[in-house]
Amino acid sequence: MHIAVLAGDGIGQEIMVEALRVLGAMDLPNLCLDHADVGGVAYHKHGHPLPPETLELVQSADAVLFGAVGDPSCDNLERHLRPEQAVLGLRKQMQTFANLRPAKMFPGMEDASGLKPEIARSIDVVIVRELNGDVYFGEKGMRKTADGLREGYDVMSYDESEVRRIAHVAFKTAMGRDKRLCSVDKANVLETSQLWRDVVTELSSEYPEVELSHMYVDNAAMQLVRNPGQFDVVVTGNLFGDILSDQASMCVGSIGLLASASLGDGTKGLYEPIHGSAPDIAGQGIANPSAMILSAAMMLRHSFGMDAEADRIEAAVAAVLAQGVLGHDLGGTASTSEIGDAIVAQLTGG
Numbered sequence: 001m002h003i004a005v006l007a008g009d010g011i012g013q014e015i016m017v018e019a020l021r022v023l024g025a026m027d028l029p030n031l032c033l034d035h036a037d038v039g040g041v042a043y044h045k046h047g048h049p050l051p052p053e054t055l056e057l058v059q060s061a062d063a064v065l066f067g068a069v070g071d072p073s074c075d076n077l078e079r080h081l082r083p084e085q086a087v088l089g090l091r092k093q094m095q096t097f098a099n100l101r102p103a104k105m106f107p108g109m110e111d112a113s114g115l116k117p118e119i120a121r122s123i124d125v126v127i128v129r130e131l132n133g134d135v136y137f138g139e140k141g142m143r144k145t146a147d148g149l150r151e152g153y154d155v156m157s158y159d160e161s162e163v164r165r166i167a168h169v170a171f172k173t174a175m176g177r178d179k180r181l182c183s184v185d186k187a188n189v190l191e192t193s194q195l196w197r198d199v200v201t202e203l204s205s206e207y208p209e210v211e212l213s214h215m216y217v218d219n220a221a222m223q224l225v226r227n228p229g230q231f232d233v234v235v236t237g238n239l240f241g242d243i244l245s246d247q248a249s250m251c252v253g254s255i256g257l258l259a260s261a262s263l264g265d266g267t268k269g270l271y272e273p274i275h276g277s278a279p280d281i282a283g284q285g286i287a288n289p290s291a292m293i294l295s296a297a298m299m300l301r302h303s304f305g306m307d308a309e310a311d312r313i314e315a316a317v318a319a320v321l322a323q324g325v326l327g328h329d330l331g332g333t334a335s336t337s338e339i340g341d342a343i344v345a346q347l348t349g350g
Ligand code: ATP
Pocket: 011, 069, 070, 255, 256, 274, 275, 276, 277, 278, 279, 280, 281, 286, 287, 288, 289, 291, 327, 328, 329
């Protein structure tokens, strides 16, 4: 298991320490960790947020464990030198087209979600967002109308192969869970969505055990708040997925609890918390490392097929939350390392 460890900036460094301690406590076979710089740290050391040596490591590794990038001291740099560009460069290099974001309510965290407890308790959804297509990558520009008005345009497009490959990921994800897949689109208005719906429907014959449903995105946004428990796996395009995955994650309470995986065709993936480098709390030792630790669990599951080990880590995180070991983000006082200690103790029976 050769893992590229890219801790990055701000709290990325602090939370990565705890994630690696957790992996260390798991007695994994042939665990090989290789560190490289990314983001502002890399810019300051090497003059580029994604230096060639980091790209080389990523190329040779089986998976990438990624902390966070973002460094206020880089705010005035040219765009291509800013830390955030490193993520885009990595996605491009790794050709990751599927972004998986699980949002699950941990017992005892209902109050933090802001939803009614019985509604909050039902949240256990994975949003599968397409990452390489849609309006983000279509032709875009600014032009003048015949009346001399400025007009901006962004072309939304998907071809069927792009829909098919993300749909496969979603059906497989559903197969590993409760076997319910909801495909979200706007097929009453958009041609891309009609194609999306047709292709997902065609593919469903390959996954007869999965119960497929379709929902318009406006309704999905409402249903995620009204009755999130109805969803198991949701698959959607890049733009709708951007919005719905943020919405779903906030229903769970804290940004410090949410992990993500970005996957391509093979088993190599990039695993990172959904939050950023949090410069406002960096260096204080108070960041919640749970999202990073849960990202490491996703890595074991998706890149190495170690479902049992991933389950163990997720259960340990849940147990520690249930014990009331809460970080500042959840109204508690536990430090980054105290949360890490408690999770390691849970795993090792210490
Ligand atoms: P980015 O643009 O990199 O996503 P952002 O501006 O969205 O960054 P984040 O870094 O995600 O911001 O942080 C948003 C807020 O959440 C900040 O106040 C930060 O302190 C807090 N936060 C983020 N991650 C954690 C964490 N792991 N533990 C505690 N608080 C966190």
